[in-house]
Amino acid sequence: MSRALPADLDCVVAVEQVTDYLEGALPLHARTEFEQHLVTCPGCVIYLRQIQAQIAASASLAAERPAPEEVKRKLLAMFRASRGI
Amino acid sequence: MMAWKFLAPGAIAPFTGARWPVPCGPDAGPWLQGRSGEGVHACALGDLPYWIDDELWEVELDAPIFRAAHQLVAARGRLVARIDAWPAAQREFTGACIERTRRRAVDALAAAGRDPEADQVRAERDLDALRDFAERIAASGPFVVGYLFDAIRRRPFPGLCAYIAANAAAAIDGQRGHDEERAAQVAWLADGLKLRQSP
Amino acid sequence: MPAAAPDLQAHLHDLPLVEALRAGDERAFLGLVGRLHAGMVRFARGFVNTDAAAEDVVQDTWAAVLEGIDGFEGRSALRSWIFGILANLARTRATRDQRAVPLSALQRDECEPAVDPSDFLPASHPRWGGHWAKYPEAWPEAQLLSQETLAHVWAAIDRLPQGQRAVIQLRDVEGWSSEEVRKALSVSEVNQRVLLHRARSRVRREIARHVERRPKP
Numbered sequence: 001m002s003r004a005l006p007a008d009l010d011c012v013v014a015v016e017q018v019t020d021y022l023e024g025a026l027p028l029h030a031r032t033e034f035e036q037h038l039v040t041c042p043g044c045v046i047y048l049r050q051i052q053a054q055i056a057a058s059a060s061l062a063a064e065r066p067a068p069e070e071v072k073r074k075l076l077a078m079f080r081a082s083r084g085i
Numbered sequence: 086m087m088a089w090k091f092l093a094p095g096a097i098a099p100f101t102g103a104r105w106p107v108p109c110g111p112d113a114g115p116w117l118q119g120r121s122g123e124g125v126h127a128c129a130l131g132d133l134p135y136w137i138d139d140e141l142w143e144v145e146l147d148a149p150i151f152r153a154a155h156q157l158v159a160a161r162g163r164l165v166a167r168i169d170a171w172p173a174a175q176r177e178f179t180g181a182c183i184e185r186t187r188r189r190a191v192d193a194l195a196a197a198g199r200d201p202e203a204d205q206v207r208a209e210r211d212l213d214a215l216r217d218f219a220e221r222i223a224a225s226g227p228f229v230v231g232y233l234f235d236a237i238r239r240r241p242f243p244g245l246c247a248y249i250a251a252n253a254a255a256a257i258d259g260q261r262g263h264d265e266e267r268a269a270q271v272a273w274l275a276d277g278l279k280l281r282q283s284p
Numbered sequence: 285m286p287a288a289a290p291d292l293q294a295h296l297h298d299l300p301l302v303e304a305l306r307a308g309d310e311r312a313f314l315g316l317v318g319r320l321h322a323g324m325v326r327f328a329r330g331f332v333n334t335d336a337a338a339e340d341v342v343q344d345t346w347a348a349v350l351e352g353i354d355g356f357e358g359r360s361a362l363r364s365w366i367f368g369i370l371a372n373l374a375r376t377r378a379t380r381d382q383r384a385v386p387l388s389a390l391q392r393d394e395c396e397p398a399v400d401p402s403d404f405l406p407a408s409h410p411r412w413g414g415h416w417a418k419y420p421e422a423w424p425e426a427q428l429l430s431q432e433t434l435a436h437v438w439a440a441i442d443r444l445p446q447g448q449r450a451v452i453q454l455r456d457v458e459g460w461s462s463e464e465v466r467k468a469l470s471v472s473e474v475n476q477r478v479l480l481h482r483a484r485s486r487v488r489r490e491i492a493r494h495v496e497r498r499p500k501p
Binding site for chain 1 (some may be wrong): 308310313314317318321322323339343346347350351397398399401404413414415416419420421422423425428429433434437438441452456457458459462473477480481484487488491492
């Protein structure tokens with residue numbers, strides 16, 4: 001960025017850290033640098049919100065479909081056999 | 086220990102999304118414990134420009150408290166009072182960052198012997214026009230002129246605008262320039278919002 | 285972030301169920317099947333060629349679970365253990381069926397960046413090298429949960445390489461903790477995170493392509 005200062009985090013690096021950040025896997029110093037970048041980068045804030053929205057959308061895919069009746073019958077028979085019923 | 090904290094609207098921690106309990110009435114709000122091993126983060130006066138967000142709160146921190154990069158970390162904290170003058174003052178704050186950056190740009194252009202352009206930057210009252218002019222001459226001019234363009238362009242984002250101003254100062258005078266600009270930002274916030282550094 | 289019960293709680297939660305299964309409690313067993321079966325089939329399908337093969341592998345997994353339940357020591361959550369068996373059986377079946385790995389999968393660059401590099405300014409930019417050339421567009425929340433977009437999300441997960449698909453399904457779709465996924469898939473914490481990172485990055489790109497394709501006002 002500015003040539004006069006030691007390099008701050010840029011967006012190329014920040015987007016690679018998003019997963020670690022959300023996992024809580026960044027040590028304090030790195031986490032602070034990442035958060036500092038967010039304060040100064042609306043673009044990366046949007047990116048982070050996109051990932052969070054995506055995770056929430058993914059969670060809504062976990063519809064619990066019941067197992068087909070035939071499968072349940074087979075499994076129940078298996079269960080009984082295994083328990084000596 | 087008294088300190089300050091910037092939060093997203095609704096007293097929400099901008100990164101964790103945690104909701105800080107707000108005070109009811111004149112007393113401080115309930116204590117908020119930091120999540121395991123992480124503590125709560127807050128600002129000493131000098132840290133403020135690094136964490137700008139929409140709501141500014143006076144907070145009380147409970148020991149143990151230690152310093153990390155540009156912040157205080159405490160075991161727990163509680164909101165004491167909201168600084169009502171913020172975020173209404175954001176526009177003035179970014180305006181001040183832009184003006185300091187403008188002065189630096191004027192000086193740099195004059196030092197480069199580009200007086201007509203220095204005069205134009207000094208005189209232009211309309212920020213959008215100044216922005217456009219700065220953009221036009223940025224490629225051929227000192228770095229700080231490009232940062233002037235950026236600072237005006239990004240004025241809807243006060244944290245970013247402050248960061249740009251600090252980098253503009255660094256482009257002229259390295260770490261010292263950066264620190265001077267950040268100190269000016271701190272002074273602006275302290276005076277403009279009547280913040281008192283606790284003993 | 286998806287909320288997952290801390291692992292200790294999950295294990296304590298499992299004990300009565302494990303006891304019930306050992307005691308031949310059919311309702312407990314059918315309850316477990318009801319909770320896990322669909323997710324197991326989906327998971328297996330990420331490894332094998334056909335729906336039928338996935339069903340087979342899941343069936344075999346239940347058989348193995350019943351065989352092993354008496355010896356289950358509870359060192360991981362029950363579902364971690366079950367999915368661990370499932371992953372092994374699915375991989376074996378995939379190898380046996382000599383699942384043809386698509387050429388595109390072999391060519392995938394292991395060091396592929398999360399975001400297309402052309403979205404950022406080049407290092408030669410005087411002030412903002414490495415920063416966004418243009419800020420990404422915020423996604424409208426309502427649209428993200430529409431059936432159409434969800435179908436795209438699911439299709440994107442479907443297209444992931446095996447390891448990435450497995451991790452993102454268990455973490456983001458099923459909501460498992462990283463610890464549970466590590467145990468089920470026998471991967472290290474770091475590897476699990478790398479797979480998750482790559483998976484999420486690819487899915488994000490698919491969503492962006494779909495969501496941002498809409499005509500702008």
